[in-house]
Amino acid sequence: MNVRKIVTHVEDVLIEGGRQVDPVTRVAFVGAVIPNPWAGQGFVEDLSHGIDSVASDLGALLASRVIEALETELEAYGKAAIVGLNGEIEHGSALIHTLKFGDHFRQAAKATTLLPAVEKRSAAGRPFDVPLKHFTDATIRSHHQSIELCFADIPHPDEILIGLAAASHGRPQQRLAPLSTEQ
Numbered sequence: 001m002n003v004r005k006i007v008t009h010v011e012d013v014l015i016e017g018g019r020q021v022d023p024v025t026r027v028a029f030v031g032a033v034i035p036n037p038w039a040g041q042g043f044v045e046d047l048s049h050g051i052d053s054v055a056s057d058l059g060a061l062l063a064s065r066v067i068e069a070l071e072t073e074l075e076a077y078g079k080a081a082i083v084g085l086n087g088e089i090e091h092g093s094a095l096i097h098t099l100k101f102g103d104h105f106r107q108a109a110k111a112t113t114l115l116p117a118v119e120k121r122s123a124a125g126r127p128f129d130v131p132l133k134h135f136t137d138a139t140i141r142s143h144h145q146s147i148e149l150c151f152a153d154i155p156h157p158d159e160i161l162i163g164l165a166a167a168s169h170g171r172p173q174q175r176l177a178p179l180s181t182e183q
Contacts, residue, residue: 001057004159005033007151008069016172025172027147028069029130030062031080031154031163036087039158047094055095058162059104066164067108074109076132076143076167083121084155092119092160105164111135125152130165142170 013025037050044050067074079102081092095101102115116131116138127150134143147165155161 001054001061002035003032003061004035004156005154006065007031007033007154007161007163008065009147009149010069011147013172019173021172023169025170026070026072026168027132027165028066028071028167029080029147029149029163029165030066030069031151031161032058032062033154033156033159033161034058036084036091036158036160038088038091039086047090050091051094051098051100055098055100056104058095059101062162062164063104063108066105066166070166070168072168074111074135074166075169076145077105077109077111077135078116078118078130078132078146078165079105080117080128080130080149080161080163080165081119082128082155082161082163083119084157084159085121085123086157087121087160089119089121092121092162095160095162101162109135109166113138122155124154124156125150130163132165132167134170140170141176142174143167145171 134140
């Protein structure tokens with residue numbers, strides 16, 4: 001696996017709605033910029049070789065780093081694949097929608113729900129949102145949130161940014177009912 005760059009973004013929300021957030025909400029994102037395994041090959045019918053050669057190592061690398069960056073217990077999580085303009089959205093999806101990738105994060109977080117995801121083809125420097133949901137119960141609405149990110153030189157046209165996000169809590173100052181299966 002050839003990684004050009006690893007990016008880490010951590011933010012602490014201290015005030016929301018004019019009031020102090022207690023406890024402080026921390027959100028972390030760690031992403032790896034890799035060459036697109038299918039770049040320059042035209043339409044690739046079977047993506048399994050690229051998945052097998054990259055997904056598990058990438059999942060292991062990112063899961064430990066995002067847990068470390070969060071520096072506290074995880075309550076919400078998500079994943080992202082941002083594909084450079086010479087690739088297909090399916091290339092990013094192939095890498096993040098496999099147990100070879102996602103199970104590293106689920107096991108490290110002791111999670112039981114599916115990881116919410118964003119997949120997008122984009123030029124470098126364009127913003128993207130990573131959705132997050134509760135790590136054991138996706139119906140807990142207080143944890144449905146997203147983090148917006150933007151990196152100036154990511155991804156190059158033949159690259160993919162693969163990332164994981166984690167949050168210490170749900171939305172700061174959330175006032176919706178904590179559980180709902182009706183809405």
